[in-house]
Amino acid sequence: MLERDPHGNVQVAKIETEKMLIQMVETDLEKRKQEGSYNGQFQGQSHFFGYEERCGLPTNFDSTYCHALGYAAGALLQSGKTGLISSVGNLDAPVEEWTVGGTALISLMDVERRQGHEV
Numbered sequence: 001m002l003e004r005d006p007h008g009n010v011q012v013a014k015i016e017t018e019k020m021l022i023q024m025v026e027t028d029l030e031k032r033k034q035e036g037s038y039n040g041q042f043q044g045q046s047h048f049f050g051y052e053e054r055c056g057l058p059t060n061f062d063s064t065y066c067h068a069l070g071y072a073a074g075a076l077l078q079s080g081k082t083g084l085i086s087s088v089g090n091l092d093a094p095v096e097e098w099t100v101g102g103t104a105l106i107s108l109m110d111v112e113r114r115q116g117h118e119v
Contacts, residue, residue, distance in 0.1 A: 018046035040082070064095055072100035 003011050022044030032038035058066070065088060072086035084102030091098060111118050 016046075016048070018048060022046055065091070068095075068098060068100055072102065075100070076102045 003014055005011055025044060026042060029038055029040075029042050068088045069086045072088065076084050076086060081102055083105055085105055085108070087101055087103040089099040089101070113119070
């Protein structure tokens with residue numbers, strides 16, 4: 001992460017920010033475990049967005065929708081909810097009538113069977 005160019009500058013473009021963020025969260029959670037204020041489990045999973053991040057600008061709907069998702073995620077965290085993914089509903093209505101909440105992650109999963117056995 002601290003690789004430098006010939007002029008001594010950090011090569012910011014080479015920093016894998018998605019992995020750096022996970023590392024920062026892990027460090028903070030480990031500190032909280034030591035203090036006794038956290039006893040959960042965390043397993044970060046990163047994704048490099050590459051070309052996706054260089055696509056066109058978001059529409060007003062995209063921006064408002066993502067803001068609402070972030071708000072819902074913050075509200076879920078603040079209220080101590082886990083195992084949920086933030087969700088926004090009633091999207092065909094005006095923004096003031098949208099609903100935000102959480103959807104259980106388990107409801108989005110299927111049990112996979114291979115050769116008659118669950119995996």
